[in-house]
Amino acid sequence: MIFAMRWAWGLCIPILLMASPLAAQVGRPYVGTRTDLSVVVPRVEVGVEVDGALDEPIWRDAALLTGFSQYSPQDGVPARDSTEVLVWYSHEAIHFGVRAFAPPGSVRATLADRDRIDNDDQIQILLDTFDDARRALVFGVNPLGVQLDGIRVEGESTGGHGFQAEAEIHPLDRNPDFVYESSGRLEPWGYQVELRVPFKSLRYRPDEVQTWGINVIRIVQASGHSQTWTPARRGRSSFLAQSGRLEGLTGFERGLVLDINPVVTARADGGAVGSGSWDYDRVGPEFGGSVRWGVTENLTLNGTVNPDFSQVEADAEQLSYDPRLAIAFPEKRPFFLEGSERFRVPNSLIYTRRIVRPDIAAKLSGKISSADMGALFAIDDRASSRTGERPVFGIVRLTRDLGAASTLGMVYTDRTEGDDYNRVGGLDARLVRGAYTLSLQGALSANRDAIVDGTGHLWDVAFGRAGRRFGFDTRFRGTSADFVAGSGFLSRTGTVLLQATPRVTRPGAPGARLESYSLSLNLSGSWLHDAFWDGADPEDLKFHINNSWTLAGGWQLGASLLLERFWYLPYLYTDYALEVPVSPGVSDTAAFTGTPWLDNLDLVLSVSTPTWSTFGANAMVIVGRDENFDEWAPADIVILSGGLDWRPTDRVRVSPTYSRQQYIRPGEGTTVRVRDIPRLKVEYQLSRAVFIRVVGQYDAVWRDALRDDTRTDAPILIRDAEGTFAPAGEVSRNRITADVLFSYQPSPGTVVFAGYGSAMSEADAFRFRDVQRSADGFFVKVSWLFRR
Numbered sequence: 001m002i003f004a005m006r007w008a009w010g011l012c013i014p015i016l017l018m019a020s021p022l023a024a025q026v027g028r029p030y031v032g033t034r035t036d037l038s039v040v041v042p043r044v045e046v047g048v049e050v051d052g053a054l055d056e057p058i059w060r061d062a063a064l065l066t067g068f069s070q071y072s073p074q075d076g077v078p079a080r081d082s083t084e085v086l087v088w089y090s091h092e093a094i095h096f097g098v099r100a101f102a103p104p105g106s107v108r109a110t111l112a113d114r115d116r117i118d119n120d121d122q123i124q125i126l127l128d129t130f131d132d133a134r135r136a137l138v139f140g141v142n143p144l145g146v147q148l149d150g151i152r153v154e155g156e157s158t159g160g161h162g163f164q165a166e167a168e169i170h171p172l173d174r175n176p177d178f179v180y181e182s183s184g185r186l187e188p189w190g191y192q193v194e195l196r197v198p199f200k201s202l203r204y205r206p207d208e209v210q211t212w213g214i215n216v217i218r219i220v221q222a223s224g225h226s227q228t229w230t231p232a233r234r235g236r237s238s239f240l241a242q243s244g245r246l247e248g249l250t251g252f253e254r255g256l257v258l259d260i261n262p263v264v265t266a267r268a269d270g271g272a273v274g275s276g277s278w279d280y281d282r283v284g285p286e287f288g289g290s291v292r293w294g295v296t297e298n299l300t301l302n303g304t305v306n307p308d309f310s311q312v313e314a315d316a317e318q319l320s321y322d323p324r325l326a327i328a329f330p331e332k333r334p335f336f337l338e339g340s341e342r343f344r345v346p347n348s349l350i351y352t353r354r355i356v357r358p359d360i361a362a363k364l365s366g367k368i369s370s371a372d373m374g375a376l377f378a379i380d381d382r383a384s385s386r387t388g389e390r391p392v393f394g395i396v397r398l399t400r401d402l403g404a405a406s407t408l409g410m411v412y413t414d415r416t417e418g419d420d421y422n423r424v425g426g427l428d429a430r431l432v433r434g435a436y437t438l439s440l441q442g443a444l445s446a447n448r449d450a451i452v453d454g455t456g457h458l459w460d461v462a463f464g465r466a467g468r469r470f471g472f473d474t475r476f477r478g479t480s481a482d483f484v485a486g487s488g489f490l491s492r493t494g495t496v497l498l499q500a501t502p503r504v505t506r507p508g509a510p511g512a513r514l515e516s517y518s519l520s521l522n523l524s525g526s527w528l529h530d531a532f533w534d535g536a537d538p539e540d541l542k543f544h545i546n547n548s549w550t551l552a553g554g555w556q557l558g559a560s561l562l563l564e565r566f567w568y569l570p571y572l573y574t575d576y577a578l579e580v581p582v583s584p585g586v587s588d589t590a591a592f593t594g595t596p597w598l599d600n601l602d603l604v605l606s607v608s609t610p611t612w613s614t615f616g617a618n619a620m621v622i623v624g625r626d627e628n629f630d631e632w633a634p635a636d637i638v639i640l641s642g643g644l645d646w647r648p649t650d651r652v653r654v655s656p657t658y659s660r661q662q663y664i665r666p667g668e669g670t671t672v673r674v675r676d677i678p679r680l681k682v683e684y685q686l687s688r689a690v691f692i693r694v695v696g697q698y699d700a701v702w703r704d705a706l707r708d709d710t711r712t713d714a715p716i717l718i719r720d721a722e723g724t725f726a727p728a729g730e731v732s733r734n735r736i737t738a739d740v741l742f743s744y745q746p747s748p749g750t751v752v753f754a755g756y757g758s759a760m761s762e763a764d765a766f767r768f769r770d771v772q773r774s775a776d777g778f779f780v781k782v783s784w785l786f787r788r
Contacts, residue, residue, distance in 0.1 A: 030244070031067035032229040033078055037244030039063050039214070042088050043251060052145060052183035052194045054086070054097040062086035062097065065244075068218060069231040073516035073550035074507045075468070079227040081190075085125075085216050087246070091253040093198045098123050098216075100143070102190035106222040108611055109143035109186060110650045111685045113693075114745070115150075115174050117142040119611045119645050121221050123193055126152060126243065128213030129204040130298075130367055132401055133241040135341055136213065137202065138172055143191035144650075145184035146688060150174040151341045154240050154405070155430055155437070175330070175337040177748035178202075179787070199254045200787065203366060206297045210249035213240060221611040224554025235468030235505070237432050238405050257294025258788040261749045262287070263307065267779040278773070289783075290335055299366035304335045306359060319639070319661050319675065323629050324572070325491040329353065334749070339365035342374030343397050345411045346428050346441045347460060347477075351489035352376075354415070355393055356384035370401040386449070389418035395487055405432035411443070413487035420449040422486030426458070435466050447484040456483030456493070472502040480529050495539070496532040499524040516550040540566045554610030558620075564600035566627045568593075573632065575719040578708055579727065589717060589725055594632035595710040601625050602637070615646040628663050628672055631716065633709035635663040635672060655681040665709055673703045676765070689746040695739045700765040703731040736760040736771065749785030 030036045041063050048056045065085035070077050086097040100107075100123065108121050120142040128136040133154060140148035150172045178201045184193035204210060216229040232242040266284030273279040288306030295301050318327050328351065331337060336352040342365040343350045355361070361378035373396075380391040392415070399409040407430045415422045426443030441460040447453065457480050464473040481494030503520035522544035527536070542564045549557040576592035602624030609617045619642035628635035643657040662674040679697040686692070706716035706728035717725035737759050744752040758776035762768065 029064040029066055032065065032231055032244070033067040033069055035231065036067075037230055039065065039087065039244060039246050040248055041094075041246050043090065043249075044088055045090050047090075048095070048196075050181040050183050050194050050196045052185040052192060054099070054192055054194060058088060059086050059097055062088040062095075065216060065229050068216075068227045068229055070225055071217070071228045071232055071234065072226040073224070075232065075234045077510065079218075080223065080225070081218070081220055081227065083216075083218050083227065083229075085123075085229065089249065091251050092200075092255075093196050096125055096139075096195040096197075097192065098194075099192045100190045100218060102220070102222070104188065106220075107143055107186060107191055108221040108613065109184075109191065110146075110647050110653065111144055111688065112142070112146050112653060113683060113685065113691050113743075114146065114177070115148050116653070116683075117146050117148050119221065119616050119647070120146070121191070122148065122219045124148070124217040124219070125195065126213075126215045126217065126240070127197075127202070128240055128243060129202055129210075131205075131211050131213050131245070132370075133213065133238055133243070133405060134372075134401065134407070136215075136240055136243075137178065139178065139180055139182075139195055139197055141182045141184055141193045141195060143184045143186055143193065144688075145182045145193060147180070147182050148174065149176065149178050149180075151176055152240070153341055153344060154238050155439075173341065175332070175340060177334070177337070179747055179749070179785070199252050200257050200294070203294075203298050203300065204252075205367075208250060210246075210252070212246040212249060213243040214246050215240075215243040221554065223552075224550070224556075224610055233468055235435075235466050235471060237435050237437055237466040241405060252297075254294065254297065256788050257292075257300075259292040259749065260289070260786040260788075261291070261783055262289040262786075263781065263783040265779065265781045267777055270773075270776040272774075280778075292338065295364075296366070298368065299364065300339060301362070301364050302335065302338055303362040304358070304360070307333075307335050307361070319641070319659050319677070324569075326489075328489050328491065335361065339363065339374060342366070342372050342399075343376065343395070345397060345409070345426070345488070346439065347443075347458065347488075347490060349411050349424055349426060349443060349485050349488040350395055350397060350413060351485075351487065354487050354489070355380055355391075357381040359390075372399040373397070385417055387418045387420060391415055391417045393487060402429075402431070406430060413485070415486035417449075422447045422449075422484055424485055424488065428460075435471075436464070437466065438463050443483075445483050445485065447482070447486065452482050452484050454482045456480040458483050468505065470502075470504055472500065474501075475499040478529055478532070494529050496527045496529055497524065498526075513552050514549060515552055518548045520544075520546045522546060537567050539569060540564060556606075556608035558604070558606035560604035562600065562602040562604065562624070564602075564626075565597055566600065567597045568595065568632065570594075572629070577717040577719070577725050578712060578714040579717055580712070580714050590714075592708070592716065593711075598627045598632075598634050599625070600627060600634075611645075614648060615644060617644045618642060625666070626663075628665075628709070630663070630672055630703065631706050631709045634666055636666055638662045638664070651685045653681075653683045653685070655683075671702075671704060672706075672709075673701075675702075676700045690742075690744050693739075693741045693743065695737075695741075697737045698766070699733075699735045699737075701731070701733045702765065705729045732763070732765070734762050734765045736762070747785065749783060751781065751783050753779070753781040755779055 030039050042061055044058050046058050068079040068083045070079050082101040084099040088095050110120055122140050122142045124138050124140040126136040126138055135151055135153045138150050138152055152172050180201055181196040218227045230242055230244050265286050268280040268282045270280045290304035293301045331352050355378045358378040358380050363376040365374040376395040378393040382390055385391055394414040396412045399407050402408055409428045411426045413424045424443055424445045428441040431438045439462040443458040445456045460477040462475045465471045476498055478496035479493040483493050501520055501522045505518045507516050508514040525538045525541045527538045545561045547559045573592050577589040578592050579587050580590045582588045602622055604622045606620040622639035625634055626637040640660040646654040657679045659677040663672045665672055677699050682694045684692045708714045716728045718728045719725050739757045741755040756778050759774045760771050761774055762771045
């Protein structure tokens with residue numbers, strides 16, 4: 001019934017338009033469903049107010065992009081919702097106006113902070129200003145004009161791994177922020193938005209006549225559908241290669257592109273002084289800033305002196321499923337986010353958070369002819385040094401286009417700290433032919449410090465097929481134990497991975513409750529590097545069966561069955577011993593030897609609700625038999641995670657999340673380890689530029705006294721830093737963090753932040769009876785963007 005009503009509404013839209021002011025004559029229509037994708041955009045020298053009204057005469061002469069297609073969960077069918085995109089440009093900016101038609105009451109829109117419109121209806125305009133199908137700048141806006149922006153890099157995806165059967169549909173790096181104007185308004189027939197993107201915010205070829213790639217994505221929350229102007233098909237090796245074209249663009253006048261961004265900060269860091277007293281160490285005001293100079297249309301130079309890199313919100317704690325793997329946190333600092341797409345390297349051989357607090361830094365990035373380049377130099381503060389010398393970083397990344405979609409790249413990084421150094425050089429290639437992609441990477445490192453003195457190597461070979469119905473990915477990757485990426489991030493080295501993931505996708509029948517089903521099989525094995533070449537047993541073998549269902553209305557369901565075997569890892573337990581009795585009242589230590597292997601069988605269930613008018617939710621649960629690394633024994637596990645996005649009004653957003661990880665000894669049912677992480681974020685948006693945010697997080701960890709649960713039941717001893725074995729007794733740690741922030745941010749670079757953060761702890765989890773403050777601090781940051 002609902003399906004029929006939506007189709008009836010869609011049929012009524014043309015009739016309504018004929019009788020409304022919106023039916024005013026516009027420029028030549030370009031209909032995506034007819035593959036009419038080469039757009040000639042009119043150039044008009046006129047000024048307009050970006051107010052979302054689209055009532056100026058110029059909009060009647062704009063090029064009209066219409067005829068959208070559904071992209072997900074099914075492609076190849078006309079969109080249920082009608083969308084019109086109007087385009088024109090002047091010598092200094094390109095303008096977009098969008099009319100998005102929708103049934104009454106179905107549009108989701110809130111007054112949110114920048115980039116926080118995931119649960120809103122939205123329009124995303126993708127501009128491939130080099131027309132090379134490698135990357136696109138994304139300018140997004142919700143129905144109220146709140147902005148979302150970033151960069152989509154072809155070949156990158158944040159999905160399609162782990163417990164997911166299907167890759168993320170629109171992978172987007174949201175960290176870069178661009179300066180552009182936007183406005184929007186709700187209408188009885190849907191909503192309309194207006195965007196003005198100045199050429200000063202863009203990079204493009206230095207040609208007199210330009211051709212840009214373009215696509216427009218519309219996300220409709222009421223149905224859970226994504227729609228595109230071009231009839232893009234899923235499962236293709238390139239999404240950007242399925243874009244349309246803006247042709248004949250000419251007469252750009254960027255003038256001098258110079259951004260000056262001075263910053264003033266002050267803070268007061270609190271800590272305990274003596275017995276029962278508290279004092280603050282006041283720092284500032286400190287002055288710093290950065291400069292951005294557009295050397296040419298496609299080359300940008302950035303410099304910074306004493307930059308403020310204060311975090312306005314602490315990194316959210318993450319559960320660790322494998323203690324062998326380190327956890328990375330995303331880069332959030334503005335200086336490093338500018339042009340970050342030019343520093344992308346497979347296996348994260350560049351990870352700018354290794355530069356902790358530079359006193360000075362500079363970088364040059366852009367595209368020259370068919371080559372991307374990025375060069376970064378930084379001198380870090382001594383506080384981040386192990387030797388007391390200032391770490392000095394030099395990083396170079398070059399990528400050259402090959403053919404229509406392939407690339408060849410090189411990377412070199414250098415981190416020098418007194419007499420210590422780390423140098424990494426590598427080559428990589430991405431070769432695309434039809435639906436098939438071959439990725440190759442090799443790298444060598446030279447390192448000298450107190451831990452590693454020598455050279456190491458890395459290789460990575462991946463081959464895959466992108467398919468609408470059937471596809472697969474395979475990978476053969478390895479690093480030697482002495483490979484060190486001092487300017488990058490590898491969660492683990494000294495291992496070899498073999499992996500294959502075939503996948504099948506089946507669309508549902510039109511109008512059916514089931515809109516799409518995907519199945520993937522993940523087969524993988526990992527070895528220690530030398531053990532692999534010696535033909536020894538692997539560390540683990542995994543066979544995951546992943547299923548996902550997309551249901552009408554935006555429901556997402558997932559179910560996975562995990563079959564795994566983990567072999568005993570002696571190197572993890574070199575500091576373990578057992579306490580064994582040798583006579584009454586006397587005990588001695590004995591070597592710890594774990595059972596040869598552990599077999600796992602787990603079930604993973606997940607659900608994501610539609611985005612309703614006031615809330616949406618997601619949850620995941622993992623139950624079954626898994627490895628207990630603390631005692632090298634089997635455990636019954638319960639892992640829970642979930643979140644809620646509640647919007648009681650269009651200005652208030654309440655986002656609680658909860659994660660729990662528990663390992664239980666089979667048979668007796670006692671808990672070995674449990675970790676609970678509830679987190680609450682509350683935001684009140686006074687206007688598009690002003691909000692108040694409160695974040696609270698509790699991280700409670702409890703671990704039982706350890707024993708040899710698989711063999712002797714003897715107590716486990718662990719060697720301390722002095723080399724003495726001590727009982728691995730009960731451990732409890734309960735940390736509480738709270739952050740309050742006032743933010744005024746009318747545009748990227750112009751901000752006023754005033755915040756307070758506190759770190760606390762207590763002996764008994766979740767009692768809140770004897771909470772002790774361990775540290776706190778106040779900070780103020782003021783910066784202003786001066787643009788020439």
